[in-house]
Amino acid sequence: MKKWRYASGQLGLTLVSESFGTYLAFFYLEKLGLSAAFYALARTVYAFWDAINDPLFGHLSDRTKTRLGRRRPWLLVGVPLFLLFYLLVFWVPDWARSPQVLPYYFAVGIVLYETMATVVWTNYGALFPEMFRGLSERAGAAALKRGTELFGFILGIAVAPLVYAQVGFLGMALLFAALAFLAFLYFVPGIQEDPKSESSLGLRESFRLVLANxxxxxxxxxxxxxxxxxxxxxxxxxxxxxxxxxxxxxxxxxxxxxxxxxxxxxxxxxxxxxxxxxxxxxxxxxxxxxxxxxxxxxxxxxxxxxxxxxxxxxxxx
Incomplete structure (x- = not known):
């Protein structure tokens, strides 16, 4: 049961992340007419922010101490915001579709989405070695997680065009966000943390060791x-x-x-x-x-x- 709960989190993450990454450009460039130059600029900023915030949020999560644990508070806050910003990226109201407003709506939307995506992905990944300790247990959990990940790939990438061709991109986002929410709803109650598992390295020392490798x-x-x-x-x-x-x-x-x-x-x-x-x-x-x-x-x-x-x-x- 624990393995299935954890793997369901992978399904929710993959479904949202892959549909976002695969069809964001087509939606904004083809459907809304966003400038390709501005799209490239905004995605470059997005990529740099992603590179910075991964270790940052990982460090903050490791240092979190609450009665709910370290990872659970981040996930309880991060998952709803992750899904909300995913929806907002594909829900572009009329006032935001003008050439003067759309670039800024897009840039702010994807940065907010990426921030929450990092929060959820980082804490989800950090739970794996805490929830599954033995080699055989980890192998079984990893195989099951890979299975739900592939299912998320199929839905979020291959099935998505059939969906948005029928109900539009907002309809697709609403459907996928709802499915992901159900997956997370099953995953979150199964979170098990190890209170003894804590990194002793600081952020600067961690960077130094990684970059020297x-x-x-x-x-x-x-x-x-x-x-x-x-x-x-x-x-x-x-x-x-x-x-x-x-x-x-x-x-x-x-x-x-x-x-x-x-x-x-x-x-x-x-x-x-x-x-x-x-x-x-x-x-x-x-x-x-x-x-x-x-x-x-x-x-x-x-x-x-x-x-x-x-x-x-x-x-x-």
Whole structure:
């Protein structure tokens, strides 16, 4: 039961975060006419704030001492605000749609959303080693969490175009926020904290140790490049379907479905290759395969060829 409660939190986080990250650009640039230059500027500020506030809120959470524990107060406040700001990003009233107001509404909205997203993600992640102590228990919890995460990916990325094509982006946000709220409602009562688990390092010392670790820079750089490529594909797919392929908005679902339907069984393929070639070589091969497959997206002119290329991308996804 504890594992299921924790995994339900992952579902709520993934559903909201992936629908936000994948379709934010399409909504503001395509539907509302926001300047692409201002969108890029605001997202750059967003990224820098994200880089700063992750360790900041992690440090503050570690130092929190209340009768409710350390993580629970942050989550009780953070989850409702996280969902509220998610809704506000997709609920743009008429007075905020003018060219003079929209850029500022967008910038303030995404910064507020990102702040609460960090609060919730940071405290949710910090609970994992406190709630699950043994290796076998952690393995089981991680597998279940990965399952709900994949379900969140499918709903928040692949199913979303079918939803907003029928009920609009605000309708999509209301539906996903409601589903996420139910998931969090199941997760929060199951929180179990270890009062003895407390970091002895200060914020400055933690930064010093991390930044002095060469392995951190290698992994961070590779992760950055991979996430950049993945984000470009995810964010650009709705534009690609509409402008390159001339398809209706709902057709984006079929492109993402091809990716995920192939990605799921491909996990077993890469698991076998990791056993035969070693984890590092298999990891590199997966990145290379996905990158080469993504280049083929330039070729299709209709839905079926694009679905086939999407399936190839899914092998390395």
């Amino acid at each position: 060469r392995a951190f820079w290698v992994v961070a750089l590779v992760g950055l490049l991979f996430e950049f490529g993945r984000t470009v594909i995810q964010t650009g797919m709705a534009f690609y379907a509409k402008h390159s392929l001339g398809l209706p908005e709902a057709a984006t679902t079929f492109l993402f479905a091809a990716v995920f339907l192939v990605a799921l069984p491909s996990v077993f393929l890469w698991g076998r290759l990791a056993g035969a070639l070693g984890g590092k070589r298999a990891w590199r091969l997966a990145h290379l395969f996905m990158g080469l497959a993504a280049l083929l997206l330039f070729l299709p002119q209709s839905l079926i060829p694009a679905i086939l290329v999407g399936a190839l991308v899914g092998v390395g996804f």
